[in-house]
Amino acid sequence: xxSCLRYRNPIICEHVAGQYVLGxxxxxxxxxxxxxxQTVPELDRAISFWSDELSVIHQCGxxxxxPSANVWQQIEKHIELGEDQQxxxxxxxxxxxxxxxxxxxxxxxxxxxxxxxxxxxxxxTSVQQxxxxxxxxxxxxxxxxAHNQAGADIQFIISAYKKQEGIPSRLQVQWSENHPRTNKVxxxxxxxxxxxxxxxxxxxxxxxxxxxxxxxxxxxxxxNSSRLLMTTSNEQPDQQNTxxxxxxxxxxxxxxxx
Amino acid sequence: xxxxxxxxxxxxxxxxxxxxxxxxxxxxxxxxxxRLFSIILRIVKNHQESEDILQEVxxxxxxxxxxxxxxxxxWGWLCVLTRNTALDRIRSLGTHPQISLSDDDKLYLGxxxxxxxxxxxxSLTTHSLDKCINSLKSQARNSILMSFIYGYSHAELANxxxxxxxxxxxxxxxxxxxxxxxxxx
Numbered sequence: 001x002x003s004c005l006r007y008r009n010p011i012i013c014e015h016v017a018g019q020y021v022l023g024x025x026x027x028x029x030x031x032x033x034x035x036x037x038q039t040v041p042e043l044d045r046a047i048s049f050w051s052d053e054l055s056v057i058h059q060c061g062x063x064x065x066x067p068s069a070n071v072w073q074q075i076e077k078h079i080e081l082g083e084d085q086q087x088x089x090x091x092x093x094x095x096x097x098x099x100x101x102x103x104x105x106x107x108x109x110x111x112x113x114x115x116x117x118x119x120x121x122x123x124x125t126s127v128q129q130x131x132x133x134x135x136x137x138x139x140x141x142x143x144x145x146a147h148n149q150a151g152a153d154i155q156f157i158i159s160a161y162k163k164q165e166g167i168p169s170r171l172q173v174q175w176s177e178n179h180p181r182t183n184k185v186x187x188x189x190x191x192x193x194x195x196x197x198x199x200x201x202x203x204x205x206x207x208x209x210x211x212x213x214x215x216x217x218x219x220x221x222x223x224n225s226s227r228l229l230m231t232t233s234n235e236q237p238d239q240q241n242t243x244x245x246x247x248x249x250x251x252x253x254x255x256x257x258x
Numbered sequence: 259x260x261x262x263x264x265x266x267x268x269x270x271x272x273x274x275x276x277x278x279x280x281x282x283x284x285x286x287x288x289x290x291x292x293r294l295f296s297i298i299l300r301i302v303k304n305h306q307e308s309e310d311i312l313q314e315v316x317x318x319x320x321x322x323x324x325x326x327x328x329x330x331x332x333w334g335w336l337c338v339l340t341r342n343t344a345l346d347r348i349r350s351l352g353t354h355p356q357i358s359l360s361d362d363d364k365l366y367l368g369x370x371x372x373x374x375x376x377x378x379x380x381s382l383t384t385h386s387l388d389k390c391i392n393s394l395k396s397q398a399r400n401s402i403l404m405s406f407i408y409g410y411s412h413a414e415l416a417n418x419x420x421x422x423x424x425x426x427x428x429x430x431x432x433x434x435x436x437x438x439x440x441x442x443x
Contacts, residue, residue: 018434021338022405023345024412030342047338048330050434053441054406055337056387058297059265067295067309072287075316079280185324 008042017046021054031240038232038243039146039155041182137161137253138172142228144246148239155179155244158189160214160222169219171212173205187230190237191218191248194226199237202228222248264289265333272332275323283320290333291316294340301344301409311347315340345409390440398433401426 019025020033037044138159145152156175163169171189175181189202189212200221206212214222222228229237230244267289274282294315298308318339326335391399400419404410410418416426 014434014438015431018430018438022402022430022434023341023409024405024430027346027349044327044329048334051334051338052330053387053437055331055334057403057406058293058337059333064296065299065305065308066292067312071291071309071313072284074313075283075287075320078313078317079283079320182327182329 008040010042013040013042013046017043017050020047021050035240035243036146038182038185039149039152041179044182138251140223140248140250142246142248144228144230144244147229147242147245153179154246156181158228158246158248160219160248163219169214169216171202171214171222173212185232187232187243188234190229190231191221191225192227192229193221193224195224199229200225201234204234223250265331268332268336272319272323272326272335275319276326278320283316286319287316290336294336297337297340298344300407301341302348307347308344311340311344314347315343318343341406341409348409386441390437393440394433394436398429398436401429402433402437405430 016033016036020030025033033043033047037047139162140160142158142160143154144156144158145154154176156173156179159172159174161167161170161172187205189205191200191202192198193200200218202214202218202221203212225248227245228248229242231237231241232243233241235241268286271282271286271289275286291312295308295312298311298315299305302308302311319336322339326332391403394402397419401410401415404415404418412423412427412430415430416423419426421429
């Protein structure tokens with residue numbers, strides 16, 4: 001029995017969930033359980049059951065202690081500092097000398113003009129031609145299941161559609177009816193090159209909808225890949241952050257005569 | 259805080275925090291910080307350290323609210339996040355200050371063991387947790403509550419209760435099984 005199927009066993013699932021919520025697991029085992037609950041809905045439900053039932057203990061009675069008032073100030077400061085750092089990153093180009101700024105502005109103006117021109121062209125062509133639905137046939141498909149769990153059920157499919165007139169190359173994510181998505185964590189997609197094994201970052205899944213526009217380099221990375229991986233962060237995939245993976249295969253042309 | 263409806267306010271606040279609503283984080287802090295602080299303090303036994311952990315918990319809530327999937331209550335999720343953060347801290351320090359339960363701790367556990375204690379505190383006349391906990395054998399009940407409330411590991415439990423490690427593990431395993439059966443009944 002594969003490890004993933006093992007955790008679907010109600011007895012094992014209950015045991016893991018109970019120990020997780022009680023806090024008797026070692027940090028390593030706890031990290032594994034946290035990762036598993038994102039791919040095994042039964043475990044997620046069992047953990048939620050114990051969390052809810054036992055948390056009643058913590059909601060009863062009067063709190064016994066009060067933290068000092070500066071805790072909230074520290075939290076607020078930390079959050080604002082994080083936001084400031086993000087803003088600083090985006091403003092970093094403004095910190096360079098004025099003469100460099102000038103060249104940046106020149107380039108930006110030129111690019112802005114070029115982009116506006118290109119946008120106008122795109123709009124013009126899209127007005128003339130009705131927006132086409134997603135391509136009729138996928139060029140590549142990856143069947144995604146829990147990472148490194150032999151025999152794990154396929155949880156969703158990623159289909160890659162080749163660029164067509166007026167429609168960019170696209171990816172579409174479709175979850176299994178039998179394994180509806182349990183986590184809401186935005187996932188990051190990577191493509192593993194079939195020749196070199198090199199990993200290319202494709203991007204963060206869109207917050208709304210499941211269709212994903214690809215640029216030329218990311219399309220090439222997907223079309224040359226042997227495997228796709230989904231991670232919880234944009235850092236290089238490893239055992240800790242990789243949730244799903246699946247082989248990426250090329251399909252024949254839609255309705256192509258054999 | 260005898261009104262338990264406050265826990266229902268946690269879910270919408272977490273959803274707002276997922277959209278980076280700072281005001282919601284502040285409201286959540288006002289609503290639950292004393293309770294979360296008590297959870298931490300019971301495990302860590304150090305006021306200053308507990309304040310640091312409480313800060314860490316709220317920073318995690320701000321950054322990881324998306325990890326709350328909506329399965330189960332947000333309050334339950336928050337309790338697990340808080341306990342795990344406290345347990346990670348004491349385990350990273352390499353020492354658990356919990357050598358043995360103090361008289362205050364025993365009093366608190368004693369209150370929990372008393373029949374209907376939870377229902378009286380929470381006005382939860384229909385909630386079966388207290389009934390089920392009190393129906394467990396004393397060893398299983400002690401082991402579960404000492405792990406859940408004071409963060410005892412299996413080895414620490416075995417040491418505190420002067421029993422072999424396997425016995426402590428079996429008490430917890432059996433206790434959880436019986437508790438589940440009772441709660442499902």
